[in-house]
Amino acid sequence: MSGGHCHEPPPSAAGHLEPYGIRATLRCGPSAADARLLLATLLEGLAAECVAAGATVIGHLKCLLHLDGGTLACNLTSVRGGASCGAWSEGTPAWLKPGETARLDLAVLVYGLSADVIDGLVRARLSDAVARHGGAWTVDAAGDTGHRHP
């Protein structure tokens, strides 16, 4: 069933979409970090840079930050609209404590950019966002699926 018969619509003016995702571990530096602000800044900066790099459509930028005590979700569908962030349960901490580690799952779905280009933008933005708090980050998994959708 896979392959062969395909219902993909004809190519569009937006070009193609190369899905990109990354799983990373963030380590907060010596100063605490406002987790929502960090995520919003990350997504909004990333969206702006995707557009500057030639993205034709911002599809969806979305991420989850798994903190000790809860999960924060953040997503963005347009530069104009900005990022929207929220906690999934009461008591979810709003701050990354000094030295705390947290897992970040981030998906970037934009048209018109290769996964390699997106990867470069994501790594630069992550480094910038974490460095502001003297922290660090490591990649657990990253890349695209190899799936090309018109």
Add this chain to the structure above:
Amino acid sequence: MRLLLFAGFLGSGKTTLILALARRAAVDRARVCVLVNEVGEVGIDGEVLRLGEMEVVEITGGCICCQIGVDLVRALRDLEQEFRPDLVIVEATGIATPEGVLDAIRRYPPQTLEALMTVTVVDPTRFEALHEVLTPLIEAQITGADCLVMTKADEASPEEMETAVRAVVELAPDTPVFVADSLRPESLRGFLAWAAVAGGEAAAGVVAIDAGAGEAAAP
């Protein structure tokens, strides 16, 4: 087992709407499972739905409408054997056409499916721009729907909403259109009443809702 397929472009609000529907169904202790397809390897929606205490199966790394339909069929069989759900909600990727996914679903043994309906979720704040550059996909998602839900009513300007509603009614004149506002849960009444019929008793959480208070914009 009844099945509701949710289609709609990336970021249109499918996951949020599914959470609302599944929560309503759970009120009546219906067995509801959600099958999420994400085009990327890093799944976010499945995790979000799990945080919402849904029973979730994820299919990642491709599109069930064209690439990994066999995984969908296998997942549906496994779900039925393990959970015996009353209602299965399938969340397609934002770049899938309903036709492609339905083609894969129909390969599931038909005697086990009592109903199969498609809901397409539309974001009016981006509709005009997306329709302009992704015309075939957006139109396929709209014309392939049994029901259309316009989300983000609290974010869209009156002009954006009017433009989007007019366009979808033109494309799908016989399809009911509902307007949902995340700040007013009661705005979901019309859609949930529709889903109660489409999803049968499994979506019976809507029985307490006055269907007459629905927000159907058309027809």
